[in-house]
Amino acid sequence: MTKADSATPHHPDSELPEPRVYERAEHGISRAAIDDNALKVLYRLREAGYRACLVGGGVRDLLLGREPKDFDVATDATPEQVRGLFRNCRLIGRRFRLAHVLFGREMIEVATFRAPHDDESEDEGQVALSEEGRILRDNRYGTIEQDAVRRDFTINALYYDIEDFSVLDYTGGFEDLRAGELRLIGADVETRLREDPVRMLRAVRFAAKLGLTIAPEVEAGILDLASLMQTVAPARLFDEVIKLFHSGAAVACLDELERLGLFEPMFPEAAACFADPDVGPQRRQFLVESLLNTDKRINEGLGVNPAFLYAAILWAPVQLAAAKRIADGEQDIPAWQQAMAEVLDRQVKTVSIPKRFSLIVREIWELQARLERHRGGRALRLLTHPRFRAGYDFLCLRARAGDANPELCRWWTELQEQDEAGQKTMAGAPGKGAKGEGKTGAKGKSRRGGRRRRRGRKDGAGQAVESGPSPDAGGGE
Numbered sequence: 111m112t113k114a115d116s117a118t119p120h121h122p123d124s125e126l127p128e129p130r131v132y133e134r135a136e137h138g139i140s141r142a143a144i145d146d147n148a149l150k151v152l153y154r155l156r157e158a159g160y161r162a163c164l165v166g167g168g169v170r171d172l173l174l175g176r177e178p179k180d181f182d183v184a185t186d187a188t189p190e191q192v193r194g195l196f197r198n199c200r201l202i203g204r205r206f207r208l209a210h211v212l213f214g215r216e217m218i219e220v221a222t223f224r225a226p227h228d229d230e231s232e233d234e235g236q237v238a239l240s241e242e243g244r245i246l247r248d249n250r251y252g253t254i255e256q257d258a259v260r261r262d263f264t265i266n267a268l269y270y271d272i273e274d275f276s277v278l279d280y281t282g283g284f285e286d287l288r289a290g291e292l293r294l295i296g297a298d299v300e301t302r303l304r305e306d307p308v309r310m311l312r313a314v315r316f317a318a319k320l321g322l323t324i325a326p327e328v329e330a331g332i333l334d335l336a337s338l339m340q341t342v343a344p345a346r347l348f349d350e351v352i353k354l355f356h357s358g359a360a361v362a363c364l365d366e367l368e369r370l371g372l373f374e375p376m377f378p379e380a381a382a383c384f385a386d387p388d389v390g391p392q393r394r395q396f397l398v399e400s401l402l403n404t405d406k407r408i409n410e411g412l413g414v415n416p417a418f419l420y421a422a423i424l425w426a427p428v429q430l431a432a433a434k435r436i437a438d439g440e441q442d443i444p445a446w447q448q449a450m451a452e453v454l455d456r457q458v459k460t461v462s463i464p465k466r467f468s469l470i471v472r473e474i475w476e477l478q479a480r481l482e483r484h485r486g487g488r489a490l491r492l493l494t495h496p497r498f499r500a501g502y503d504f505l506c507l508r509a510r511a512g513d514a515n516p517e518l519c520r521w522w523t524e525l526q527e528q529d530e531a532g533q534k535t536m537a538g539a540p541g542k543g544a545k546g547e548g549k550t551g552a553k554g555k556s557r558r559g560g561r562r563r564r565r566g567r568k569d570g571a572g573q574a575v576e577s578g579p580s581p582d583a584g585g586g587e
Contacts (some may be wrong), residue, residue, distance in 0.1 A: 225252025417470035477501025
């Protein structure tokens with residue numbers, strides 16, 4: 111039985127809500143499904159006299175029967191008090207102060223209950239908003255009730271209380287989860303979206319990944335305020351884009367981003383290319399093929415590389431920019447080089463791409479032209495290129511979308527399946543000459559350096575791959 115008989119309304123703006131409490135028999139969450147280190151944090155906080163709950167996505171996923179990606183803890187202990195309990199703790203963040211409790215490579219994030227941003231308080235400087243209403247700093251601490259109503263979506267405001275193993279619902283998220291509906295907390299949707307425009311991207315991700323329907327009032331708010339994405343820091347959007355397209359539901363995310371007007375503010379040049387009535391559908395289809403490949407790899411537990419994703423998103427703008435330069439009389443290679451640089455330079459104004467990834471993006475693009483020259487020793491040397499697998503996968507996805515010659519993809523696939531002699535035969539590369547002859551067969555002119563040690567090929571993420579990959583492997587990511 112529940113301790114409160116009626117669920118709280120979805121929009122508790124005026125008064126703090128009473129929770130609906132779901133006992134263990136009603137919610138079905140077992141401690142056996144909770145990470146051992148998360149339980150250690152919860153128990154130690156409780157033993158020290160603090161309130162401690164699992165919160166957010168971990169509770170949501172457990173209720174859905176999914177395996178949570180991570181487990182976050184909410185408590186009435188301040189970050190400094192949490193650090194006093196755990197030697198393996200570090201404090202991070204200025205905008206949102208958090209405690210990270212480290213267990214080897216695993217990290218449990220601990221957040222202190224926050225108070226609403228408009229709550230009257232003498233804690234000056236703990237909360238700051240921009241002129242657009244965006245949260246710049248949020249370190250005013252409060253109660254669990256206050257913490258619940260200032261979260262974003264109702265399904266993320268569910269708390270698993272380690273004290274009695276119940277699930278606390280202050281905003282109606284439990285019923286929304288059952289109904290498959292995604293709602294913002296609070297009646298004023300515009301204010302909630304202006305506080306943090308990234309909530310619009312989170313709505314898309316949760317809806318696509320969890321199969322939820324975005325509530326009509328939230329959808330209308332996103333359509334009205336999509337342009338606010340241009341006010342979000344480009345570095346933050348880089349991380350959010352990765353979360354979207356590496357969620358295992360990338361194609362659904364793309365469809366929703368375009369439908370709600372969110373893709374264009376983040377990737378204006380790509381959106382313009384896709385809108386071209388003549389070649390737009392084919393250019394977009396290549397991105398769809400790339401995202402399908404990414405979804406497949408993620409759902410199979412394989413690795414992915416952000417560089418491959420951004421190379422796919424921006425490929426159409428690079429093609430267009432290069433074609434214009436070549437049409438103006440510029441030589442092919444300089445035209446492509448300039449197009450790559452210009453597209454990347456313009457893109458970082460909306461969504462930044464760290465240099466460690468943008469360099470790989472350029473290598474993948476540059477390999478497309480080199481892969482077309484598949485004869486002689488040059489082709490064999492490409493097999494040892496550190497980004498060969500990424501470039502090869504990119505080429506085969508282009509072929510699948512009608513953007514490249516399928517025979518070229520098949521040729522490179524077959525080449526990788528051959529032994530060394532077979533590869534030389536396919537490439538038409540000269541073999542060794544008579545004893546004492548070098549690479550050209552001329553006596554006395556042996557190749558410098560003697561025999562080269564055969565290097566293992568690497569995929570686009572720098573990981574060793576097996577020989578003889580298929581174009582479906584997606585190892586470039």
